[in-house]
Amino acid sequence: MLGLNRLNSADRLAALFVAAAATYLIRTVRSRNTCTRKRLPPELVTMTTYAHGGVCDVVSNTYKRKTLPAELSMNVPILTCESAANGGVCDVYLVGTTHFCPESCRRVRDVIRFLKPQVVFMELCPKRIGLLTPDKNNGKITEFQVAYEEAMEYGAKIILGDRPYEITCKRIRVMAFLWDIIRCFLGTFPTDEDALKTMGEKNDQMDKMFPTLMETLLHERDRYMSTNLLEVASKHNSVVIVVGEAHLQGIQKNWKQHVDMKELLHVPRFGGFVGEVLLSFIFHCLYY
Secondary structure, three states, rough: OOHHHOOHHHHHHHHHHHHHHHHHHHHHHHHHHHHHOOOHHHHOOOOOOOOOOOOOOOOOOOOOOOOOOOOHHHOHHHHEEEEOOOOEEEEEEEEEEEEOOOOHHHHHHHHHHOOOEEEEEEEHHHHHHHOOOOHOOOOOOHEEEEHHHHHHHHEEEEEEEEHHHHHHHHHHOOOHHHHHHHHHHHHHOOOOOOHOOOHHHHHHHHHHHOHHHHHHHHHHHHHHHHHHOOOHHHOEEEEEEEEEEHHHHHHHHOOOOOOOHHOOOOOOOOOHHHHHHHHHHHHEEEEE
């Protein structure tokens, strides 16, 4: 609280407003997602996050490698690894997206429809499964829902491979970047579509401005998803991963690198509730 005591009256009032708004929004988000937290719909029961022990069966059909046409391959990096599946190799196609952007939705649809990968891997965890339902997004269509619908169309496996939401919330070092978050919501954090389109190109700048925020919300999740993705890929021949553009660089950087998953899943003793409130506020601004 020492940092807040040094603020002038206007900034202190703004900070208190953010805290009050965040408390209201977390209650709203919780009420919206109550049904999905209790029980997943039948068609989504097979979804899992690999860090908690789930393992998919190897797909039995013969893998035939496809080459994306030029209009689809632009800005779609490809990773490879050895695989226990037929053919002994897996191709992983990274599709970076901007949330609620029609162009991103079209690209996700076209890439999945062309490749028909065995697995569609998404930057979601089960507690954010509401993003696959238009009603949970005020009728807006997300690139995640497009990916889900395309995968379900031909029977692909769907993996929600992001770190569990509640763990990310509880790992927030609240006092270390409370002022960073206040500054973000006072006008320096990009929330409109044009700004979000360039976030992937501004990671270095954001790291300098909000180092603790970026470590928890971006870099740790990059390492987590890259490790989960490699585990999935090692048992299949083809995977399409749908993530926000800001995650592309980190997932590629951590591909096949040693990552301490226990450390990334460790829950600190303090700061859980406040962290959940603040992170829910951030997600609400980005996705709702």
